[in-house]
């Protein structure tokens with residue numbers, strides 16, 4: 001059967017109870033008057049720490065002192081260090097009602113603004129303005145903040161599985177199954193749809209694997225709203241703005257013109273979906289020429305159902321429903337349209353991914369595609385993957401056979417286990433936090 005975008009649509013309009021419920025939630029959430037960045041952007045009387053804590057947004061959040069946050073993170077100890085991005089380091093901590101009456105005992109992630117870093121007060125405040133007001137099961141919950149002298153911190157709910165980037169590309173992470181990948185894709189899509197469909201749409205602008213956080217049950221939540229923007233108002237079709245975002249994820253028309261729409265987020269969603277299908281990073285300078293940019297390299301193959309098996313992540317070992325993979329690939333293909341118009345809305349994407357999830361719930365045992373085994377060393381594997389390096393990201397124990405045993409006995413015989421680890425270390429694993437700037 002030839003799979004076309006249109007042929008997929010009718011099945012997607014099968015409205016289930018959950019969808020109706022989530023739609024109601026979206027309506028309910030967007031009915032209050034959300035304050036926008038403009039409401040706080042008065043150069044003649046800039047917002048003060050007191051102003052923020054007394055504002056409507058501040059009343060939703062806890063205004064922590066620096067001393068409190070130092071205590072809960074054990075003096076920002078290295079043992080509590082979770083990672084670091086363009087904003088600054090992130091530490092694990094624990095808060096309870098000893099800090100504030102009624103505060104739920106919980107593990108938190110405390111993000112400390114690095115004042116010498118890429119981001120500053122504006123991004124910190126933007127995060128508070130958006131996340132202080134937007135609440136949704138697929139957005140990370142902001143619990144509070146600290147604004148004291150030069151210190152700017154943010155306190156979030158803690159998501160034990162870290163980012164999708166760690167899960168997909170981390171050296172020691174477990175290979176995500178097909179159904180888990182689709183659950184994450186659906187969750188992230190719902191988060192974006194919620195932002196886009198509100199009365200005052202929000203453009204997220206920095207959708208990427210490292211900004212999708214994963215809960216213990218693999219619920220995906222969007223984090224990092226420092227670059228978020230209010231969508232176009234009135235008759236405007238787009239927002240004109242400085243070009244910022246992350247290489248490899250930003251939409252071509254936004255990079256070319258600075259015109260930002262919700263469709264720019266849809267493109268970035270397509271990039272992340274492609275990363276999930278292929279297990280490859282959107283940009284990897286270690287790949288050979290012509291393969292560095294994942295979208296340019298593999299997008300053309302996504303619309304051909306016969307070629308899908310060849311682009312799929314080898315670590316899935318063919319364990320996925322072929323039709324589901326074709327549909328997901330077609331969703332990615334449409335989201336990655338060069339021009340914004342043919343891209344689907346995030347609402348459309350949610351509907352399609354929901355049908356995939358239903359199907360995968362109905363068929364607990366994934367269908368194995370024999371074609372994968374035949375083509376596992378296909379043209380779509382980079383040199384390092386052909387040498388087996390990529391598999392180091394997988395769990396040591398899979399299918400009852402250790403990787404070591406498999407490696408030594410398998411077709412890659414010839415490289416030792418230890419050597420393989422060393423080779424893996426040589427493969428650059430970089431987090432591209434560089435921001436586009438026009439000047």
Ligand SMILES: Nc1ncnc2c1ncn2[C@@H]1O[C@H](COP(=O)(O)OP(=O)(O)OP(=O)(O)O)[C@@H](O)[C@H]1O
Pocket residue numbers: 082083084085086087088089090109111140156157158159160162163166210211213223224431432433
């Ligand atoms: N709420 C959270 N719960 C658990 N881990 C978190 C949380 N927030 C951030 N982290 C971890 O902290 C690390 C740094 O996150 P951060 O968002 O600052 O940077 P990034 O997303 O990697 O890069 P960028 O600056 O491009 O957004 C990530 O590895 C992430 O897994």
Ligand SMILES: [Mg+2]
Pocket residue numbers: 085210211223224
């Ligand atoms: Mg981030």
